[in-house]
Amino acid sequence: MKENISRRSFLGFGAAAAVAAGAGLAGCAPQAPQAEADLATTGATADIEWNKETDVVVVGFGGAGSAAAIEAARAGAQVVLLEELSNPGGSTVACGGFIMMGGTKLQEQFGLKDDTENFYNYLVAAAGENANKDAIRVLADKSPELYDWCVECGMDFASGNVDTEHHLGGYNAGFSLGYSGNEQAREFAKVAMPVPRGHMPQPSSSGADIFAALSSTVEAEGVEVMTEAPGRRLITDESGRVIGIIAETKDGEVAIKARKGVVLTAGGFGNNDEMLNAYYPYTNRRGPQITAAGNENGSGILMGQAIGADTHGMGCFQIGTTVSTLGDAAAHCIIVDANGHRIVAEDEYNAYVGKATIQAPTSDCYLIIEKPYTEEVELGQRFGEPLGEVGSIEEAAQLTGVNVDVLKSTVDFYNVSAAQGEDREFGKAAKYLTALEKAPFVVYYAGSDTMYTASCGGLKIDTDAHVIDLEGNVIPGLYAAGRNAGTIYGWYMGSGSSMADVLTFGRIAGQNVAAEEGIA
């Protein structure tokens, strides 16, 4: 029934003889095709008036760009690092401070048993059937080495503590290792032994600590940083090799020759509404984007696409609606959909609660919780003002429009589970499984409007971080990493999984572009 045809094989090239039209091209066509002129420029290298020359241009000074620039510079390449904004950092400086790594010295120091295979198994399970297993294998295998590299860049994990319990609400300063994903959730614990893998540098266990180490290493390695200088379009030579880039500066556009190549690390497309409309797979309302220090305008992806790059995982988004970032008390709630069914273990990681919410019928969901818990945790941070306070489950049904019989049945069943100490539906941890029986109950809207969205897809790369074109061929001289690359997804795997991807493939891109023979 199913005939698998790769893009290459369906096109059937190679077998074909000299091309009629191609062979007939004899005249002089010096201009770039107009349709692409704004996103790409083509010309012979000798004919371009270069304003600047270097070995490597890295576009975007966040985590991936830092890793690429550091590795390229350490390999002896001259590196220019472009940043669109006045302050660098991108999503890295604004992130939660986790780098998800497995089989590290820090885990060993804390007496925790983990290895790259166990880490791999978690990531593959978390990413699901669409997992890019080749990329995940590289990420997992290089994880112990990445930890050492982070330490070498100046990240301090040694002075923090480990939290071997699962707690909601994130970690304060002083913790350098803790659970950061869905490791302990029922379905994941079946395939990979749960272990804390969220590595957080000190003193503040934050993205700022991660980026401080990276940016000081960038400086130490002699990378030339240009801020307020966004990459605008790639320049290719007659053969299609990327030979430079146009950057926009306060003094106008400058053409920078990149003898060895260009690395695109300019972030995701969470703030580009047209790209979201093109790729976001759900029919439901989208909540706000994750606030990042960068622009998240998709510019690097668009520049790559304009010279024929393929994409990967563009339909993959981290969609988070969560009690897990708020604190333990929040997980004593139930979250029900518009039909009155529970949808998820309420203590699961953001992205899994978000997935369950966006995929629920109409994705209008409601959080119901006994009032005393709301005094221990600020649910309004995520869910805004409550819809109301009610004296019974019947009143909660009335307030939300959920069928009262279904909601009562759901709560009754949940309460029996609580009495038995086992969440028979979703496997929520017993410590959060308390009966919903003492009014008043507080009811929040917890549907798709309350979720944040972050793009995971990007340009298709191979495990060497080469950008791949629509034919499956490497585009010479072009690399991508971070959220400019569609890498390990599948689905979002937990806090710190993006940073692990960003740093692993940023490093690979930097190492490989530096090793290019390059152009004269």
Added chain:
Amino acid sequence: MKENISRRSFLGFGAAAAVAAGAGLAGCAPQAPQAEADLATTGATADIEWNKETDVVVVGFGGAGSAAAIEAARAGAQVVLLEELSNPGGSTVACGGFIMMGGTKLQEQFGLKDDTENFYNYLVAAAGENANKDAIRVLADKSPELYDWCVECGMDFASGNVDTEHHLGGYNAGFSLGYSGNEQAREFAKVAMPVPRGHMPQPSSSGADIFAALSSTVEAEGVEVMTEAPGRRLITDESGRVIGIIAETKDGEVAIKARKGVVLTAGGFGNNDEMLNAYYPYTNRRGPQITAAGNENGSGILMGQAIGADTHGMGCFQIGTTVSTLGDAAAHCIIVDANGHRIVAEDEYNAYVGKATIQAPTSDCYLIIEKPYTEEVELGQRFGEPLGEVGSIEEAAQLTGVNVDVLKSTVDFYNVSAAQGEDREFGKAAKYLTALEKAPFVVYYAGSDTMYTASCGGLKIDTDAHVIDLEGNVIPGLYAAGRNAGTIYGWYMGSGSSMADVLTFGRIAGQNVAAEEGIA
């Protein structure tokens, strides 16, 4: 928190003065960039050795290609219609025979009240928040006219009957109008008055009847058809205008000049595994592709992308797992997920049952039904061999691995609903709502492996069927329709919604390409 940046505005062009690199391009760069050479060719029109010349080339002889070719030819254009296979028809000839139209003369003849606004409201609700409302508006508004056009092309709706009841199992020959989507489902009936809109031509109420009328009209209009002649790559001139196409024939590649333009209607990408991996949004297993007469290899989309075209809705797929195509008896089942919850009204349209299935936790679902119903309908057609026959719900839980308490609670609640005559959870029609109480029960696996998948996304077009580039500009001389275009989705709206889209925008593409001034 959210800063919306369109692709155009973020790039900030227009304001910029002459481009350093662009202005510096003085030499002779006659060859197409290598990275795109296989999917696109650029050259001055005078320099290309054309093997053939015409006004319009339409790529793909299915429903959309037929509509485009007919309209272009009727407007006086000389038209060449390329088809990859020896037999034309594409997905149209293999489809279920429905064209979803609202406000038509046939509805009026049968005394059914509908109008373009009511049709629009159904489509927007069905497509969801991501709906391309502009395109849906065009489709709905042109629907009465499309019906007349279909009749004029020779489709016979007059000799059939209407079925004003909702029945599962599709329609046999003799029915020319019936329900074909989710019109009567609870959430949809709230926003649009349910009415049959699935128009089926006679004598056989099939896709073959639709395509027979189209292909004989194509012939009558003097369109030149080349079979076994796939389009391989677009040819653009120095300005980026599409001026022709390379087709592959038994005699080798031929360069066909298209003075007015090229219309891409070469079908979806359901058989292109790499494209599925790039865009399919779910982490779950994919079932088989819908069998179509065409190749569904995404070639038209790839050709467009290679010259800088944008895409739309690439994460949108029709994912069907269904009892609705099997027959009324099947809807007496319940479908539960791996946690034991019902997921959907079991009588809903394929694509909505499929959505609920793929979005269920682990997407392993099970269908449970009293045995006598299985003797009235062949469930194995869709679900294969049953997992087994059981004497109780407890045994069904054991057989499937579902938690027995949850499953019993689900069935008990369902049975009370049946006794009350109202599906309090999902609103399944009362006629299918019978208690699940008399053993033996037959249990089928009804999870993602049993679902079919069809791509809905494609090249981004405007409502004139112009293909749009990554900058938001029209690519001159290039049109797309059918599944080469990402048009009305949102989500799949029901049987015949794709045919309505295919014919509406196919016609628009044909009309507009014929009206082009064109090149010499």
